[in-house]
Amino acid sequence: VYVAQLQTTQFIPVLTPVGMRIPMYCTSSGRAYLSPLPDAQVRALLSSAPRPARTPATLTDVDAIMxxxxxxxxxxxxxxxxxxxxxxxxxxxxxxxxxxQPVAAVHLSPPTSRWTLEEAQRKLAPMVLECARAISQAIEGATP
Known part of the structure; x- marks a missing residue:
């Protein structure tokens, strides 16, 4: 579920509104969320839900997603x-x-019209990692 969003003045081909639910199997935020969990738990979660191909590039095979x-x-x-x-x-x-344990994920969505995946990994991944670590550290001392 998207809980926050930063708008840009440049054209973005996809707009995901706050509150929108997205699948875990075919999104970077879903895969990031699943990554700290044990393999058996991830496999069970992936196997228990449908995994339709949303685009020609969608991975639907559990082993490929793993x-x-x-x-x-x-x-x-x-x-x-x-x-x-x-x-x-x-x-x-x-x-x-x-x-x-995962509680959320930080996610950036650059458009493919202006970014390559390699460029996003090189330029954006370090910032995403830093942001996720800072939030993780901030919530460590928080009480429910």
């Missing part, structure tokens, strides 16, 4: 490129509570 989640664990952030919406890509990192 590979992307494993890659996220290695670098700390997840990516996708035109898997949910054409013209949209994502870079996301998980926000963790004091027990290392």
């Amino acid at each position: 590979e992307r989640i494993a890659a996220c664990r290695q670098v700390g952030y997840a990516t996708n490129c035109e898997e949910l919406f054409l013209g949209d890509m994502g870079v996301a990192a998980p926000i963790l509570n004091s027990k290392g």
Whole structure:
């Protein structure tokens, strides 16, 4: 569920309103959220829900999605490129509570018309990681 959004003055092909729910299997924020969880739990979650192809680039095979989640664990952030919406890509990192459990994800969606995935990883991933770490640290001491 999107809880906040920063608007830009430049054209963005996809606008996801606050409150919109998006699937975890084909989004960078979903994969980032799933990445701290044990493989068995991730596999069970992915297998329990339908995974329709939203675009020609959508990964729907559980093993292929698990590979992307494993890659996220290695670098700390997840990516996708035109898997949910054409013209949209994502870079996301998980926000963790004091027990290392995911509670949310920070997500940036640069348009494919102005960014390559490699450029987004190089320029945006470090900022996404820093933001997610700062939020994770801030909520460590928070009480419910």
